Amino acid sequence: MIKEVEKIIFENSNSKEEALNLSGFNLEEIPCSVFELVHLKELKLMHNKIKVIPDDIAKLKNLSHLYLYNNKISEVPIKAIKKLYLLQCIDLAENLVDLKIVKKIYKEIDKNRDYGKFLSKIEELNENSTHFWFHGHINKIPKKLFEYNNLEDLSINAHKLKKIPKKIGNLSNLKRLSFGYNKLNVIPKEIFQIESLEEVNFDNNEFVCFPEQLLEMPNLKSISFNSNKIVQIRKYLNIAIKNKSIRYFSFGDNPLKDFNSDLFRGGYDYIKEYVYGISVES
Secondary structure, rough: OHHHHHHHHHHHHHHOOOOEEEEEOOOOOOHHHHHHOOOOOOOOOOOOOOOOOOOOHHHHOOEEEEEOOOOOOOOHHHHHOOOOOOOOOEEEOOOOOOEEEEEEEHHHHHHHHHHHHHHHHHHOOOOOEEEEEEEEEEEOOOOHHHOOOOEEEEEEEEEOOOOOOOOHHOOOOOOOOEEOOOOOOOHHHHHHHHOOEEEEEOOOOOOOOHHHHHHOOOOEEEEEEOOOOOOOOOHHHHHHHHHOOEHHHOOOOOOOOOOOOOHHHOOOOHHHHHHHOOOOOO
């Protein structure tokens, strides 16, 4: 029986088939060799005598369906399962696992769902890709995204993102960058080194201070920080007004103490003309 199982695993290793079925072999544990099949998307281990799901299950990064119906499993390594970002289904019926644990596992799967979509979207990129847009609920960005240095347009509205990886500096061809609807309050210095940047959007974040180094970037034309927590802007607005290359500069819906934030609703040209007395044609 064991030889038959190992033969099936070996054949799958060679064929790279996305599904593996080891149901009904009276297995008492999951063979270690299974965890080397990182290409697997579906793993069936039903009708066995498995008692433990080892932490190595986390190695199967591409797994979307895991069937463990009718075994003797009493505990599940939740930390390992959380690392299976593409997992959509795990069948633990007819086991010894507490129902509360099962509910907790599915809650974690739901949390991972958007991150799984995010990873899948990255997989669609190629070396010639010039844009990447994602709107969802994620709290981190995988390093792989920053390998595509031909990207010119990057938009990630993730709702939970608190930090932008330093690797973003690899995207030396970026022209448009949007990290709206996140929980950011700081910009990594690597962004200031992307000289090709023309537009940045950090609306709906948690910035308290405006990152003034943006005003030193040579090609930046549009800067938007609406709906943050910024309290001082007049100093930077004065600098932006003198910089004729900046065509859009917006800080509406911020608790500004030195400028009326409602004026930004009229637009940047309105502010230049009616606050600074500068003709929009000049």
